[in-house]
Structure formats: C-alpha cells, structure tokens
Amino acid sequence: MEGPFVASTAMRGRWIRGAAAAVALALVVTACGGGGDDGGDSGSADADAGEVTPGGKVVYGLEAETADGWCLPEAQLAISGIQVARTIYDTLTRPNADGEYEPWLASAVEPNEDFTQWTITVRDGVTFHDGTPLDATVVKNNLDAYRGAYPGRSPQLFIFTFSNIASVDVVDPMTVMVTTKVPWTAFDAYLYGSGRVGMMAQAQLDDPVNCADNLIGTGPFVFDEWVPNQRFVATKNPDYWATDAEGRQLPYLDEIEYRPIVEVAQRVNALDSGDINAMHTSDPLTISDLQAQDESGEISLTESIDFGEVTYLMLNSSKPPFDNIKARQALAFAFNFDDYNAIRGKGILTRATGPFAPGNVGNLDETDLPGFDLEEAQRLVEEYEQETGQPLSFSYTTTQAESTVADAQFWQQAAEDAGMEVEIITVDQSTQIDAALAGDFEAIAWRNHPGGDPDEQYNWWQTGSPVNFGRFDDPDISRLLDEGRSNPDDDARVGIYEDLNRRFGEEVYNIWNYYTIWSVATAPDVHGVLGEGPTSADPFPGLAVGIPPAYLWVEQ
Amino acid sequence: MPERDLDVAEMPSLTPVSTMEPVDLVRADGGVPLTGKKARQGKLGVIGWLSISWLALVTLAAILAPILPIDDPNQVTASIARQPPGTDGHIFGGDGLGRDLFSRIIWGGRSSLLIGTLSVLLGLVLGGLLGLVAGYFRGRADGVLTGGFDVLLSFPQLILALTLVTVFASGEGVTATRRTVVLILALGVVSIPVLGRITRANTLTWTQREFVLAARALGAKQREIMFREVLPNVLPAMFSIALLGVAVVIVAEGGLSLLGVGTQLPRPSWGNIIAEGRSELRDSPHIVIIPTIIIFLTVFALNYLGDVVRARFDVRESAL
Amino acid sequence: MIRSRRRHVVHTAADYHQSGSRLLEVDDLKTHFVTPRGRVRAVDGVSITLDRGRTLGLVGESGCGKSVLSRSIMGLLPSTADRTGSITFAGERLDELGPEALRSYWGTQMSMVFQDPMTSLNPVMKIGRQITESLEVHTDLDRGQARETALALLRSVHIPEPERRLKQYPHELSGGMRQRVVIAVALACGPQLLFADEPTTALDVTVQAQILDLLNEQQRERHMAVVLVSHDLGVVAGRTHDIAVMYAGQIVEQAPTRTLFAEVRMPYTEALLRSVPRLENASHTRLAVIGGRPPDLIDPPKGCRFAARCPYVQDRCREEQPPLIEAETPGHLFRCWYPVGTDAGKEALERNLAAELPQAAAAVTGELAVEAS
C-alpha cells in the first residue's frame, strides 16, 4: 500500500499495520485558481451539530510519535507531528475551501506582477505564548531559519524547498519583503507548507538545546507537557488572536491531549472504549470498519481524499527492467485494481489515474494509464523477453509493516500471473530510505504528492533532482514543470499540469494505485472536525495534513 | 563336596545391594505421567494414541504438502478473502489476502515444525552439553560458561533474534529458505543459554549424589562419569524442558513475524499467519483462532508424549 | 533420662487400659499392587498379633514383603496398592478409617523409622524444625515447649550438644547421628507402636549395636510395642520376643525367639539359620548358601512357595500349599509338610540325598542352628 516516503525518525513503530504514516513530505500545498473540482465526498456534514458549547477536552489518538520533537525548521514532520504543530503554531497563510491560500497569521501576502517579490504584512496585536510580540523581525528570522540562512539552525529539507528565495528583508516593523530568484507563483502556498511552516517565538528559535521540546508559538493552544510515547498536552490559549466566523473566541476546547497509539486496531479500541474521543487513520480496512460504526451511530466519521496523497508503485526507470517502457506497461496491464480494492480496501478505494488527487489542479478522470488486461500484459512480457533476451524479473522493495507486505504479495501474484518473476525484499524503514535515495530498487511501494498545487511536485519529478527517486529523465515533464512554476495565468497552469498528468499515463513511470483516504473518527459528542476556512465558515476539505484543532468542540 | 564356584546371583544379600526390595522394583511401575491410571504404567492410553496420530498427521501433511491435493498457498483470489471456515472448497476459509487458509496452515507447518524442532535441538545439544560441563566441573569452566550464558541471556531474546535476522537474512537476494535457516540458528542461539543454565542447575544437584562419588572412587574417567552417570539423570528434566521449548519457539516465531523478521512472506508459517491475521480479529477471527488451535494441539501432543516416555524411564513411585 | 512429658494427645489414657495388653491384631492381610505385568501379591494373607511392650521380629530375604507388611499396617501405601484384611489397633479397626482419621494415628499412635538416614530427613529443613513439626501438628504445645521437648528427645537418643543440632541441617550430621534424629522424630509424640524398617541396614556395624540398644531402651521406657524388620537374623536374634519368618509374601514360621532357634521346623528358617556366620568358625569357613531365587510374586507356585529351593521337597510340597499348623510349644506355627526335626522330615531328606538332589547335599554340609545369643 504505502511506501512511506518519510523522514524516518519521525516514524515510530512503523512495523505496525497502518502506522506507516507517510510523512506526506508534501512540502507545500499550493492553491492556484479555481478549476479544482470538489470531487470525492468530504465527509459527514457537521451542520446539524447544533450550537457550539466551548470548554471540555479532546484526547486525540495519533498514529505515531514525533520522537525528534518540534524544532520546526529542522524537523521533518509526519501527519502526527503536523497535527501537534498546528495546535501550537500558526502559519502565515492557510488554504480555504477551494484550496486557495489566504493570509492567516499574516494580514496580507501580496506578490508583485512578475511574482518575484512577495510582501508579507504581519498581523498586529498578536503575541507569542511567552508574551513576546509577533513582528517583522521574528517572521524574517523564522523564514531565514527555514531556508538555512539563520545562525544556529541547520534545516536539511527546507533549505531545499526554499532554495528559490534570494533574500528576506524587514521593510518596516510589521512588513517583510521576500525576493525570489525565479518568478514563484505558488510561494503563498509554500508559506503554509502543509501546516509545517509555523512561526516560532524568538526564544525557541535561538535555543541550541531544547528547540525540539520547548514549543512557543502563537497558536490556539499553549504547550503544557510532552512525555515521549505517552502524551502531548496543550491548554487553551486565553488570548488567542483569532475568532470564528460568528466572532466567537477561539479555541473552543479548554485542553487537548495527543496520544500516540501506533497499532491501528488499538486506536479503534481506544475510541470505542472511551480512552480517547478522536483519532485519525489512513488504513483502508480500518476506515471501512469505522464506516460501519459511523452508520450505527457509535462514532462519527469524517473522511476525505480531497487534496490528498496518492498511493502507487514507483518504478526505477534508470535501470533494467523498467528502463524499457514495455516492461512498465506490462506490469500496469497486469495489475487488477478491482481485486485489489476488494481484498485490500473492502471496496472503498478510488482508482488513481494520475498523481493529482481530486481537488488538486491537474486532476483528470481519464489518462492513458493502462488498466487491467492480462493477455496484453502477457503479450508485452513475451515481446520484452524476445527484445532483450532476458526474462522479465524484478524485485519489489517494501517495509516490514504487515499491510505493506500484504500489498507486495498481491503485486507479486499479479505479476507472476502475467509471466513475470518477482522477488519481494522486506527491509526495515531505514534501509528503505537508503534504497530510495541510492536508487538500488526496481519497484518500491510509495505514497506521496498531497496538496493542491502541482508546482509542489516540482522537486520530485524534475530531471536530475536528488529526490527524483524514480530517476526518469523526461524532457516533456521537465519542461512542463518549469512552465507550470512560473506561468502566472491560472487557466494556462491547469492545461500544463493536465498535460503532465497525461504524460505520466503514457510513460507509466509510476503505476498509480489509489487516492489515499484520510479519516478522522470521533466520539459522537465531538464536533468541528473540519473547522472553518481562514476567512469564511466553509472549511478546507482535505485531511491529509491534519485538522485545525481550534474549531474542535465537545457537547457539554 | 565338589568345589562350587560361587554364583554371585545366589549370594544371599547380607548387606543390601539396593535399598529396594524386588517387590518395590516391580511395583515401581513408572513415575507419575500426565495420563490416568493406565498410562501410569507407561502405557499410552487413548490420549496417547490421539497425540501420536495428530503429530503423525501434522508432520506427514507438512512433508507431503507439495503433492497433496490442496490449493497453492500463495494463490490470491479476491472472492475468498476473509471468508469464514466452511465456504465451499475452503475448509478453513480464506485469509486476509484471499488465500486458502487450509493450505497455508499445512504449508505453514513445514516452517513452524522445522524451526521449532531444529532450533530447540540445537539449544538442547549445545546448551545441554555446556550446562553439563559447567555443572559437573564447576570452578573456572563453570565461571566461563555461565558468563557466556549470561552474555546471551542479558540480550532480550526477541531483539537478539531480530538483530541476527536483520544482519544475516534481510535485504537483497535473501531467499525464504535462507531466512528460515537463519531463524533456526537465531532461535537456536537464543535457547542455548536457557537450556544450558537449566542443565547446569540439574547437574549441580546430581553431582552431589553418592553414586557419582562412588563412580569417581572406582577410578572412572571424568568424561565417563558425566555421560554415563550424570547425563541419564539429567536427561529427563532437559527432555521435558526441550519439549516445552518447541512450543515456546513456534510461538516466538509469531512474535518475530510481527516485527517483520519472521518466516519470509509469502512463505507461510503458523506464526506469520497469526501475525498477518491479527488486524482481522474483529470480524474474521478464524484467521487467528484456527492456527492457534493447530499450534495448541501440536505442542500439547508433543509434551504429552514426552511425559509418557519419561514415565517409562522414571522408576520411582510417588510416596505421597 | 527424663520421660518426655506426657503430651496432650487426642486419645485419652483410658483407651489403653480398656484394651488390655493386646495392642495390634492383623487378620488375613493381603496387599497387592496393580502393575503393567499384573497384580503383584506382595503380602498374601498374613495374620499376626502384638502385645504392648513386646517386640516382634520380621525376618526374610529381600523381596519377601516384610517392608510392605509394616507399611500396609500403617497405611503408608501408594495409590497403586490394593489392601484387604482387617487391622485392629487398640480395639479400633484401622482398615475402616478414612484418610483423615488414619492420619491422626500416624505419629501419635504408631510411627516408623526408615532404613536410609541419608534420605529420610528433609535435606533443606533444619533438624529442630523436623522434630517440632509433629509436635505442632498433633499437640497444642507452643514454640518454647515444643523446642524443650525436642531438646529432651535429642538427649534421650544420646545426641551430644542438642542445642547446636537443632539449627543444623541433615547433611551436617553422620549416618548414625542422623538415624538417631530419625528415631527422635518418630518418638516425638510418644507412639504406642514403632515400626523399625531395617533401621540399621545402612549403618556400619559398631553404630548398629548402639542404635538397636537405643531402640530397646526407648521401648522399655515407653512401654512401646516394636516391629523390628530385618533381613539379618543376628539383629533379630537377641532383641525380639517373637520372630516371624516371611517368605514370598507369607509367614512361613512364627515363634518365640528362643523356641524358633531351638526347635526350628521350617526348612527355610533352618537354611537361614545355617547361613549366618558364627564367631567360633574358622575364618575361611565357606558360608552356607540357599540356592535359587524367591518365586515370582505375580503368579506364585501352586504348592509350598519354598519348594523349588527346599532340601526336603517331596511331590506333595509341589502340589499342595501347607497351612500354618501349631507345633508343640504354644505360639510356634510353621508351614511345612515334612518339618525339620521330625521323622517325616528326616526320611524326606534321605530320599532327596539318595536322589542326588543338589540343594539337599548343600544343606547337609552346614552346621546346625545357631545358639540363641
């Protein structure tokens, strides 16, 4: 199912089914105009929940512990880490119902005409939890820390992501000017960074030792206590700057506690037995069980594939057998999605036609990605063997988590039915990251690419990029990526990324499997899961990078 | 009166040759086995025969698996995924990935029985030997060997096995057979200190008995005493613990499978079937329950026969 | 030697007088064992009586059932045992008692001294504890009184430095010393009947005499009945009032000790007497030997069980088992058709000698019965 492309230290106990929290290292979710249809169901409406009653506590079951803590510029947060970060910190921008980015902690984020300069106006009257004020200098220091230009902080990933920033300057006490090397239409989405690019207080930024576990932000809850592998507790921020659409003071809850419960079956047990009253999971089999419980009213389930990730089999196009398109197509034809959906998803999965989930720009209902056709697959296998004189055999690399190994065996069977030979290599998490980085794999289970704007995938697919693990060198894709990045016209970008999507379908560099479903299940008396948008009551529908905790409330 | 050489057998026993009168010997019809009155005489009894037939059935099924008329254990069919036992043609139903549970359990028997018996055998032979030497010679040999046992024992067994398997049998080019061999060695290494220490403890108590001193007084060589005098007395205890060990190892392989370093999938073993099926406990518990019953019957039969065999050798009768 | 203070025992003193001097009466006792190869008839119809203060010697080769007999009377049998016949002790039918009731007799009314002192004491329990335990179980003495009684007991069995012994463990004592402790333990609650099951067999000769004297001394003081089980005639000769000779699960001859040695009737008893070495013999005298082996107890021979090895054997012996018949002196019973010292006996021997019967020749060469010492 998922080959979690992940900052390994952030994942704990990933051997356990469902715990493979893909870090969803989607660096940024970027809006970019409309066009993204609102496909896929966006979970049960919370409308009939009645009048909000502030107070109370939510205990939220996470799928993994964030062992390395929350020193944001250096951290590589998975969804569990992001959920906690969104509790303590605010990001400068935040996606609205259509996946477009509106200012949040910033009162305004304006690009110049050619998108090479972005002016960020800092919201005034906001203080950090330690009482220090939020001003341009702190925002600048944060942005410099993220791009590796701040003494004392050494990010690895964000250097890479924000490498397009030339300079960050304080124009006046409440305004910051960011200059980019190359026009950057999606920069406002990068300021959200899937909820990772929160603003830290100066004290935490400069703390050489406890940056990871001394969390000071501006967010709805104040950090109270973190006992690794046990609980992370945060209490209501009484003078939080934000209010909801009706002007009520946020956050509604008095206290929120996050508990890592790695075994998904136990997370469900904890919810059913009342140990916790909220949890998240992306495991299809568990979600189908939760759906049953939702119908019977024991719990209330919110699920969504919008703006989510895609689960797929990544093929290494730089060496045999998958340097040959016939081999890639043969494997694609051999994969029977309906059987897979019945066995591994109990029928609730949606076939992925490309890397862009519903709601994302570039999403298409139809692409040339081959469907299930066993004869065609067998024919291609014979052709490949005549052409190369070699049997079509490859290795399938996966982690040891029980669910990923089950997928491996499914793929193995599908390939062998078509006449291929498959060796399943199960490795632990670290070895899998090495295999991806070094490219010593032929096929590897993977999950990635959440987020609304395709520009965010630039680094994964650009030729020569160190994180282009599939190592495909496709001039069209490279060209489309560059055009998409700097073309200001929204409609033009939709066409560009739809072409990109079709290109993937034709070349079968990866075999897209299904759009990953994320779900949040809560006790019946817990509401406000999707919360509200930055400027309107309509919530952002995606769950792939957690939920805005400020809007959670419990019937009192 | 013709000179008759004395036939020792006819000598009246002025001083007791053995403290037991012949009637005791006759009466000493066997220790106190697991079974009822009949087996007390070392006979098998109903349960004894059931155990033998079960073990024969399981072993035969495992050996003949390739030629038995059963499905391919790895054949994935969507229609039988998670089907309960008794669906047409699938006695035990289907597992989480739509494979026939019945054939997976038969094929699983190959790995589980192999791993269970061979690793315990390794532990019994090596561990037993070292334990015997340590308990008999004491002194420096004892110190060194106990130290060696402590080194292995202070390493949590599951983690030691996990590390050994990760180092020697994971990653590129590792075949399922190599993984099983390394598993046998890893679990064998893990059981050496356990059996070693138990044998040592038993040997300690036996070497204090007079008959060992007597044998030494008769000038027997140390090695002879150890193997001919002490070992037969220590063997019953080692034997019953080893049989217990088989049960523990078969189940431990399940734990390893859970950590991803058990029998290499898709090759089945009872342990990894349970590990794979654990998340289906709520709506299709049969995937876990059936292999557990199979393991239970096998280990019960093994230990039961172990008791009956032991009852034959153990000559004394409970005095209480 | 102070008599151990009368303990407060379940049975009041009155019980004793009322049943007169007769303490134990066993009638047709049979103890068979269920084994894979069939029923072992270890004790096959034995009847004996024992009066207070008297000692009965039980003699016979290994495997004749003498040990089983004593344990059967006490009821100390494993579950495979199947016992029939009546046992009356001080007027009470023991064989009809349930396990709890029987248990109240053990230690207080009757107790046993075992053969091997090395294994009769719990190796991991202090000597003191092993003695005071039976006091704790049967009497309501407090710890101090129990400890005093234990010390008195140890002194009564002539163990030096009793205080130190209390805290010691069995393996710290010599064989003889340990047997003294075993006796102390057995006598702790002042039993009326003591079974001594080959008490000295595992000890060296010098200590044997001391232990046997100790037993006699204790018997006289406590007016106790004793059943002394041994395979050694020498042990039994000087220390018992009556002797019963057992062979293959049955009593083949029983008489007051002096009568048995003087007027032996049973050929087996005569052979036993002849095989005891005597001081006056020259040092190299060959010991007389009883050829052959005791019979298989699962299906004993039809006629007299000693027939196969008896110098006097005749056809009748092989056909019909002789009953226990009374000899001249009252209380002297024997089980033989051609008894020793009778005409019938002599003729039978001549006939066998003439017929070159092997065991007959061997019997003639040895000296006759040993004098009662």
Place this chain on the structure above:
Amino acid sequence: MPVLLRRFIHLVVVLFCVTLFVALLTSMLPGDPVNSIAGFAPEEQKEQIREQLGLDDPIPVQYGRWLSDFVTGDLGSYWTVTGDRPVVDRVKDALPVSIQLMVYAQVLALVVAIPLGVATAYRAGSRFDRGSNFTAFGLLALPNFALALILAYYVGVQLGWLPVTGYVAPSEDFVEHLRRMAMPAIALAVGQIAVYMRLLRSDMIATLQEDFITMAKSKGVSPRRVLWRHALRPSSLTLLTVAGLNVGTLIGSAVVIEVIFSLPGLGSLLYESITSRQYIAFQSLVAIIAVGYVMLNFLVDVLYAVLDPRIRHARA
C-alpha cells in the same frame, strides 16, 4: 575472594562481552545511520554529520568512546540534528515502566503457576492434572500479541472494564496505574504460566518420590503441609532458574505488548533504536538491561543457597 567481589568481576566481564557483541552486530547492520537522521541532506552535509558523530572511525574506536562514556554513567545521546537528546532522559521514563510490567507479569505468572504446579504434581494423572495441562498449553499456544488484542477488544471495548491503552505512573494514580497495567501484564504472563507450571510439576513429582516425604507422611503431617512445607522448597530450583532467565525474554517480548498497549517501556525504545540505526542508544539500552539481568541472576544464585543449604555449604 569474597563472593561479592567475584560477582562484581563477573558482572563487568559479562557487560564488556555483551556490549562488544552489540558493537559487532550493529556494525554489520544494513542501512546507513546518517540516512536515518538526515536522509535528504546534500552529500557534503551528510559527510559533515558523519564526521561530527565519528561514524567513519573504526568500530573499536567508536566502541571505546561509548564505553568510556558509559562507565562514567553517561549513556550517550541519540544521533540527531535538532539539539541534543541524551538517552538517559528516555531511559529515565522507560525503565520504571519496563520493570513494573515485568514484575507484575512474573508475579502474576508465579501466583497462578505455583499452586497449579503443586496440585498437578500431587494429583498427577488425575482429570484435574490433565485439565490444567490442557488449558496451560492452550494459553501457551496463543502468541501474546494476539491475546493482547483479544483482551483489548473483549475486555476493554465490549465489557469496558479496563482502559485499552496508555500508561499512568503509580505515583500519579495508583489504582488507574494498576488498571492500565492489568491487561499488558496478563498478556505477558499467560505465556509463562504453562512453562512455570510444567517445570515445577516435573520437579515436584521427582521430589515426592523421596523417602523424607514418606517420613513426613508417617509423622501424620497433612498432605497439604507435606506438599508446601516439605516438597515445594527442594523442587523450586529449576523454576527459580527459569524465572531468573526470563528477565531478558520478558523485556524482549514486551516490545510487542508495549507497542500494542502504548506503554513507553525499554522494549519499544530498543526496537525503535535498532530500526532507526541509533547505535549509541541501542548499545546503552542493551547494557542497562544486561546490568539488570546479571544483578537479578546474582539474586537467583543467592536464593539458590537460601533454598538449598547443601549448595550454600558446598560453595563456602
């Protein structure tokens, strides 16, 4: 040489061998530690990290460095780029959890297994004996993680008697602590019951055949007292040995239980450190468990002597 000193040397030698063995083993593990910390950093930054952590030094040097720290009580720290995370902090929280879990599991197993062992030895071959052996093997055959999930679902969710996950320190709320440790302890203990029961049973059967048992019986001592006062002590040797050995297994197999019940014990720390190639942390954790194990087995040896004076005298 006084026993204590000899024991201390034994501890040092064992510790040295264990940690050396770990160093060798971890050096052969596939996967590069730096990738676990900074997988996506550019090559020269990885080189710099490797330099900083001294990963390119030969194994003995790295081992020497760890050992010199460990001897002075410094357990070293996790390799990380964000600040400094000493291992001791994680161990400080995890050690009590593991110890509590192990103690509860051992006590539970022994409290059930000892009476069962004695009873089945006394009435060996009876229906009761067969019955209890039958159930014991039933429990042994079910892997502890499967039992854990069954317990969690049926007892935790359906009946709702016990909380399903999480750990509460005894100091905070002792009753809640016990309620949360109940199921994990049961899941861990159940597997041991069959083992302990069988061991005690076979030794008891042997002891019951000794003469001093008949002697005790002939003293009119009740069967119950004979079993518990006379037979149990000399036959508890093997049981004691195995219970002592089980420290390692319990912590090892506790990994599975800790993760299922979200108990932050040493087991999951160990597993976490091995799978994310944190060798320093892994070394220290194994060393700590080794110290605990050797100490405990020293206690077992002392108990030997207490239980069986012959051994005490033979050794002195």
